[in-house]
Amino acid sequence: MVYNRNLPFNDLPDLPPPGFTETPGMLRHLAKASRILGELNGLCSSLPDPQLLLNTIVLQESKNSSAIENIVTTQDELYKAATGEETASQAAKEVLNYREALYAGLKKMQAQKNLLLTSTMVEIVQTIKQNNAGIRNTPGTALKNAINGEVIYTPPCCEDILRMKLASLEHFMNDPDLTTPDPLIKMALIHYQFEAVHPFADGNGRTGRILNALYLVQQGLLVQPVLYISSYMENNKAEYYKLLRDVTETGNWNDWTMYILTAVIETTQQTTQKIRTMLSLKNEYEKKMQEVLGASFSYALLQLMFTLPYLKIELLEKKGLAHRQTASGWLKKLSDAGMLRPQKIGRTTYFINYRLMELLTGN
Numbered sequence: 001m002v003y004n005r006n007l008p009f010n011d012l013p014d015l016p017p018p019g020f021t022e023t024p025g026m027l028r029h030l031a032k033a034s035r036i037l038g039e040l041n042g043l044c045s046s047l048p049d050p051q052l053l054l055n056t057i058v059l060q061e062s063k064n065s066s067a068i069e070n071i072v073t074t075q076d077e078l079y080k081a082a083t084g085e086e087t088a089s090q091a092a093k094e095v096l097n098y099r100e101a102l103y104a105g106l107k108k109m110q111a112q113k114n115l116l117l118t119s120t121m122v123e124i125v126q127t128i129k130q131n132n133a134g135i136r137n138t139p140g141t142a143l144k145n146a147i148n149g150e151v152i153y154t155p156p157c158c159e160d161i162l163r164m165k166l167a168s169l170e171h172f173m174n175d176p177d178l179t180t181p182d183p184l185i186k187m188a189l190i191h192y193q194f195e196a197v198h199p200f201a202d203g204n205g206r207t208g209r210i211l212n213a214l215y216l217v218q219q220g221l222l223v224q225p226v227l228y229i230s231s232y233m234e235n236n237k238a239e240y241y242k243l244l245r246d247v248t249e250t251g252n253w254n255d256w257t258m259y260i261l262t263a264v265i266e267t268t269q270q271t272t273q274k275i276r277t278m279l280s281l282k283n284e285y286e287k288k289m290q291e292v293l294g295a296s297f298s299y300a301l302l303q304l305m306f307t308l309p310y311l312k313i314e315l316l317e318k319k320g321l322a323h324r325q326t327a328s329g330w331l332k333k334l335s336d337a338g339m340l341r342p343q344k345i346g347r348t349t350y351f352i353n354y355r356l357m358e359l360l361t362g363n
C-alpha cells in the first residue's frame with residue numbers, strides 16, 4: 001500500500017529496518033561517539049558524589065528537554081521549585097516532573113531486570129503528565145504543522161496494534177543476542193521507532209528522549225543517565241522533525257542516524273566540559289570555604305551549594321545541617337566573602353551560588 005500521511009501508519013515496519021546497513025560515515029561517527037562517551041562515563045564514575053552533581057545537571061537538562069514543547073521556564077523558577085517554594089510556576093513544575101519521570105523510569109528498569117518494557121514507557125509518561133495516561137485507544141491522533149494545521153504524520157492506531165508494535169520494539173531493545181547494530185546506532189533506530197509508534201496521546205517526545213538516556217544506562221555505556229541529547233534536538237529542531245519525516249517517507253536512515261550520533265557527540269562534549277568546570281569550581285569553593293568558615297567548615301554545606309544553587313536558611317535547617325543561628329551565620333559569611341549572593345524574593349532571602357548558576361545557564 002502506498003504511504004499516506006493522512007492515514008494511520010499501521011504498516012510501520014518493525015526494527016531492524018528492512019535493508020538497513022551501516023555506512024562508513026556512520027561508523028566513523030560511531031567510533032568518535034563511543035570513545036568520548038567512555039571518557040564521560042569514566043569522569044562520572046570518578047565523582048566523589050555523583051548523585052549530587054548529577055542532580056544539578058539533570059535539572060538543567062530537563063529544562064532543555066521540556067523546552068521542545070515551548071515550556072518557557074526561567075532558571076530561577078526552576079530552582080525555586082526544586083527548593084520546594086509554593087510559588088513555582090506550572091512550567092517549572094513540568095520540568096521537575098520530567099526529572100522525576102527520568103528517575104521513575106530508571107528505578108522501574110532496575111527493578112525489572114534492567115529491561116525497558118512497555119510498562120516502563122507507561123510509567124514514564126504517567127509521571128511526565130501526572131495522570132493515568134495509557135496506550136492510545138481512540139483514533140484521531142495526528143502530528144500537524146503548527147502554523148497551517150496540515151497533517152505531517154498519522155501514527156498507527158489503536159491500542160492492540162500499538163501494543164504489538166511496542167512488544168516488537170521491546171524485543172529489539174532488550175534482546176542481548178541482537179548485538180548488531182551497535183547500541184548507539186540501535187538507539188537512533190529505537191528513537192525513531194518509538195516516535196513513529198507514538199503510543200500516547202501526548203508526551204511521546206519527552207518519553208522518547210528519556211528512553212534514550214535510560215537505554216545508554218541499560219547498555220552499560222553510562223553508569224548514570226547523565227546524557228540528554230535533548231538540548232541538541234532543541235537547537236536543531238527543524239532538522240529533527242524533517243529527518244523523522246524523511247525516514248517514514250523515503251527510508252532515509254543514514255541522515256537520521258548521523259543526526260543522532262552527532263547529537264551524542266556534541267552533547268557528550270558539552271556535558272564532560274560542564275562536569276569538569278563544576279568540579280574545579282567546587283574545589284575552589286572548598287578551599288575558600290575553609291578559609292572563610294574556619295573550624296565551622298561544613299562539607300555538607302558545600303555539597304548542598306552544588307546541588308541547589310538557591311539556598312535559604314530554612315533549607316539548611318530542614319536538611320539537618322545546622323540550627324538557624326549557625327546556618328544564618330554561615331550564609332552571611334559566605335556572602336560577605338563574595339561566594340554567595342543574597343537576593344530577596346518575596347519575604348525570603350535566597351543565597352545564590354551565582355557562579356554555578358552562570359556555569360549552568362551559560363550554554
Ligand SMILES: Nc1ncnc2c1ncn2[C@@H]1O[C@H](COP(=O)(O)OP(=O)(O)OP(=O)(O)O)[C@@H](O)[C@H]1O
Pocket residue numbers: 065066067068069070143152153195196200201202203204205206207208241244245248
Ligand atoms: N514526522 C514525525 N514522525 C514521527 N514522530 C514525530 C514526527 N515529528 C515529530 N515527531 C515526534 O513527536 C514528538 C511530539 O509528540 P508529543 O506532543 O506527543 O510529545 P511531547 O513530549 O508532548 O512534545 P515535545 O516533544 O514537543 O516536548 C516530537 O518531539 C517528535 O519526537
Ligand SMILES: [Mg+2]
Pocket residue numbers: 069202203204
Ligand atoms: Mg505534546
